[in-house]
Amino acid sequence: xxxxxxxxxxxxxxxxxxxxxxxxxxxxxxxxxxxxxxxxxxxxxxxxxxxxxxxxxxxxxxxxxxxxxxxxxxxxxxxxxxxxxxxxxxxxxxxxxxxxxxxxxxxxxxxxxxxxxxxxxxxxxxxxxxxxxxxxxxxxxxxxxxxxxxxxxxxxxxxxxxxxxxxxxxxxxxxxxxxxxxxxxxxxxxxxxxxxxxxxxxxxxxxxxxxxxxxxxxxxxxxxxxxxxxxxxxxxxxxxxxxxxxxxxxxxxxxxxxxxxxxxxxxxxxxxxxxxxxxxxxxxxxxxxxxxxxxxxxxxxxxxxxxxxxxxxxxxxxxxxxxxxxxxxxxxxxxxxxxxxxxxxxxxxxxxxxxxxxxxxxxxxxxxxxxxxxxxxxxxxxxxxxxxxxxxxxxxxxxxxxxxxxxxxxxxxxxxxxxxxxxxxxxxxxxxxxxxxxxxxxxxxxxxxxxxxxxxxxxxxxxxxxxxxxxxxxxxxxxxx
Amino acid sequence: xxxxxxxxxxxxxxxxxxxxxxxxxxxxxxxxxxxxxxxxxxxxxxxxxxxxxxxxxxxxxxxxxxxxxxxxxxxxxxxxxxxxxxxxxxxxxxxxxxxxxxxxxxxxxxxxxxxxxxxxxxxxxxxxxxxxxxxxxxxxxxxxxxxxxxxxxxxxxxxxxxxxxxxxxxxxxxxxxxxxxxxxxxxxxxxxxxxxxxxxxxxxxxxxxxxxxxxxxxxxxxxxxxxxxxxxxxxxxxxxxxxxxxxxxxxxxxxxxxxxxxxxxxxxxxxxxxxxxxxxxxxxxxxxxxxxxxxxxxxxxxxxxxxxxxxx
Numbered sequence: 001x002x003x004x005x006x007x008x009x010x011x012x013x014x015x016x017x018x019x020x021x022x023x024x025x026x027x028x029x030x031x032x033x034x035x036x037x038x039x040x041x042x043x044x045x046x047x048x049x050x051x052x053x054x055x056x057x058x059x060x061x062x063x064x065x066x067x068x069x070x071x072x073x074x075x076x077x078x079x080x081x082x083x084x085x086x087x088x089x090x091x092x093x094x095x096x097x098x099x100x101x102x103x104x105x106x107x108x109x110x111x112x113x114x115x116x117x118x119x120x121x122x123x124x125x126x127x128x129x130x131x132x133x134x135x136x137x138x139x140x141x142x143x144x145x146x147x148x149x150x151x152x153x154x155x156x157x158x159x160x161x162x163x164x165x166x167x168x169x170x171x172x173x174x175x176x177x178x179x180x181x182x183x184x185x186x187x188x189x190x191x192x193x194x195x196x197x198x199x200x201x202x203x204x205x206x207x208x209x210x211x212x213x214x215x216x217x218x219x220x221x222x223x224x225x226x227x228x229x230x231x232x233x234x235x236x237x238x239x240x241x242x243x244x245x246x247x248x249x250x251x252x253x254x255x256x257x258x259x260x261x262x263x264x265x266x267x268x269x270x271x272x273x274x275x276x277x278x279x280x281x282x283x284x285x286x287x288x289x290x291x292x293x294x295x296x297x298x299x300x301x302x303x304x305x306x307x308x309x310x311x312x313x314x315x316x317x318x319x320x321x322x323x324x325x326x327x328x329x330x331x332x333x334x335x336x337x338x339x340x341x342x343x344x345x346x347x348x349x350x351x352x353x354x355x356x357x358x359x360x361x362x363x364x365x366x367x368x369x370x371x372x373x374x375x376x377x378x379x380x381x382x383x384x385x386x387x388x389x390x391x392x393x394x395x396x397x398x399x400x401x402x403x404x405x406x407x408x409x410x411x412x413x414x415x416x417x418x419x420x421x422x423x424x425x426x427x428x429x430x431x432x433x434x435x436x437x438x439x440x441x442x443x444x445x446x447x448x449x450x451x452x453x454x455x456x457x458x459x460x461x462x463x464x465x466x467x468x469x470x471x472x473x474x475x476x477x478x479x480x481x
Numbered sequence: 482x483x484x485x486x487x488x489x490x491x492x493x494x495x496x497x498x499x500x501x502x503x504x505x506x507x508x509x510x511x512x513x514x515x516x517x518x519x520x521x522x523x524x525x526x527x528x529x530x531x532x533x534x535x536x537x538x539x540x541x542x543x544x545x546x547x548x549x550x551x552x553x554x555x556x557x558x559x560x561x562x563x564x565x566x567x568x569x570x571x572x573x574x575x576x577x578x579x580x581x582x583x584x585x586x587x588x589x590x591x592x593x594x595x596x597x598x599x600x601x602x603x604x605x606x607x608x609x610x611x612x613x614x615x616x617x618x619x620x621x622x623x624x625x626x627x628x629x630x631x632x633x634x635x636x637x638x639x640x641x642x643x644x645x646x647x648x649x650x651x652x653x654x655x656x657x658x659x660x661x662x663x664x665x666x667x668x669x670x671x672x673x674x675x676x677x678x679x680x681x682x683x684x685x686x687x688x689x690x691x692x693x694x695x696x697x698x699x700x701x702x703x704x705x706x707x708x709x710x711x712x713x714x715x716x717x718x719x720x721x722x723x724x725x726x727x728x729x730x731x732x733x734x735x736x737x738x739x740x741x742x743x744x745x746x747x748x749x750x751x752x753x754x755x756x757x758x759x760x761x762x763x764x765x766x767x768x769x770x771x772x773x774x775x776x777x778x779x780x781x782x783x784x785x786x787x788x789x790x791x792x793x
Binding site: 051052102104105107110111114153154156157201207208209286287288289290291 | 705708709712726729730731732762765767768770772773776777779780781782785788792
């Protein structure tokens with residue numbers, strides 16, 4: 001089951017009803033701050049979570065909904081194929097009075113919720129709090145971050161984060177006449193035992209739940225050439241039963257086969273992020289895989305990674321999670337454009353851009369722009385008679401097509417700086433390889449239409465038929481390459 | 482489904498819920514449907530008798546000692562019984578032994594013969610806040626039961642059926658049902674009689690094999706393997722309690738379980754462990770339907786309701 005469409009009404013940043021066409025594809029979203037990309041993350045997360053837990057949609061209503069329209073907050077998600085595996089669509093609506101995902105016999109959304117496969121940059125914030133002047137302790141990053149929602153046989157129906165909270169709550173209880181120390185000791189020991197059993201199992205190398213079993217192959221794909229070992233020292237109360245000791249997960253490291261004595265000096269933000277993400281993704285992979293509706297949502301988690309780590313991560317999610325529907329958001333426009341280029345070659349991906357549009361009353365509304373390729377955009381502008389815009393997009397499409405072709409074929413003379421390259425360099429590198437008719441058409445309409453229409457020139461008004469031919473020429477060029 | 486705290490019952494519903502004592506259950510509106518479904522099943526009382534332990538530890542002090550000898554036999558107390566096993570040390574109190582010949586000389590009733598047979602034994606007093614109130618396991622012959630235990634004699638039931646009963650008694654579902662009617666810390670025989678007992682051949686070999694595994698594994702220690710087998714028993718018992726609900730949600734476990742290889746008393750510990758490890762590896766595979774259905778079982782509304790009630 002893949003998501004076809006998401007409709008959000010008055011949910012968080014989305015005032016009014018907004019439709020997001022996903023088309024059953026993986027989605028890569030660029031969004032500036034405040035544009036609603038995290039609202040989309042939480043909308044989908046809440047949608048799945050609401051199938052099992054009560055979520056008060058009124059609490060999540062957009063703050064600017066007029067009084068007369070309040071109480072209509074809704075998330076509607078349409079899937080195809082439906083839960084029967086038939087090639088039909090099925091919509092599930094979650095609003096203040098109704099939740100289709102709770103329908104008795106249809107467990108698909110409730111099963112999907114089990115994966116807890118929604119990772120936000122907030123789960124990785126623990127990386128920034130690590131003290132670099134002492135031994136690295138990943139406990140907080142794991143227990144309150146990437147493994148917070150992890151559940152399995154030994155967590156006894158609770159999430160790992162809840163088990164840790166139980167430990168913290170019992171140790172913090174004050175003793176007195178009504179709650180005596182013997183009772184506190186017994187409760188603290190019981191809570192700690194459950195936590196140690198559940199969390200400790202993840203560090204046993206012969207256990208099917210071994211934390212590095214699935215994380216290591218993923219980490220290897222980041223090409224850091226590092227091998228890690230993790231150790232958990234087991235929780236224990238202090239002598240007075242007022243604090244918990246042992247909340248420590250230490251890292252032992254080998255780089256290029258050599259033991260690193262001071263891992264804290266070696267592990268920079270990117271490497272730590274790669275380790276944390278590998279552990280998280282590894283834990284998703286260890287999960288049961290027979291769930292019909294598998295979503296993996298990574299919200300802004302590329303923040304802590306440089307380009308040399310971002311591309312491997314993109315490849316990892318594609319290769320390791322082929323049957324998942326992947327959602328990735330980023331606020332980094334150059335990265336988005338860069339990644340889009342590589343994803344566009346793969347028909348499984350779709351890109352969207354989110355912007356915060358200013359409204360006349362001083363508020364902002366999310367604006368979702370479907371990102372077709374530049375030629376399609378040129379045609380859209382052509383259809384709406386905006387010929388100048390159509391020409392600009394067609395010219396950009398021409399530049400992109402020849403640049404990408406040259407880069408792919410390494411068919412260009414070397415220049416030390418990227419800005420030294422001109423469109424002519426790329427064109428000259430490929431023009432002789434083209435069929436003469438294609439080459440002639442491109443050269444004719446490039447000068448006659450694309451370059452000319454892109455400027456303000458009263459002597460040369462935009463001509464509809466010339467523009468039609470120009471766009472057709474760029475299309476033929478694209479096909480021939 | 483909206484869950485209301487208050488709930489109304491008709492007389493006939495109360496009679497259906499508790500066929501002997503007509504106790505009004507403490508449930509919310511969601512649980513009522515689950516309770517009604519479970520109440521349609523036959524009850525333990527239809528098949529077995531549950532007794533309070535035969536040795537009153539207070540009134541028989543003159544024939545009880547703390548020292549083992551040739552003329553004594555051990556007495557099992559409630560604190561010495563746990564789910565699936567009899568721990569080497571009791572959670573409280575000290576070991577007691579019975580001058581059994583003196584006891585048998587003065588007691589000739591039915592219960593005085595039960596020590597000659599194996600029994601299903603369970604704690605007679607458990608904390609009202611405990612998630613599991615029924616803690617049962619197998620008891621060998623030639624052991625006596627203190628009054629803080631309850632037991633079911635195996636005079637008339639074979640070992641496989643006894644293990645099947647233990648699996649049901651120790652399950653999450655039975656414990657939920659029990660807690661709905663219990664108002665104090667006693668586990669009374671009549672409360673055991675009132676528990677639903679899905680009877681028939683379905684699941685007996687599988688549940689008894691798993692109960693056997695767990696009794697063996699608990700001699701070692703709690704582990705991922707034992708925890709998973711326990712989860713599996715819970716799943717199978719839900720399937721016996723709510724077959725229609727499980728089927729319509731396509732979460733059946735039993736048809737996908739395959740043959741669980743039984744462990745036998747004459748096998749070495751290594752042989753037993755090797756069998757259990759093989760079954761665990763097979764069924765814990767993330768792609769195996771059993772594990773998939775088991776881990777998504779609370780997508781079935783009636784099971785979600787019960788699990789939520791047990792965590793409160």
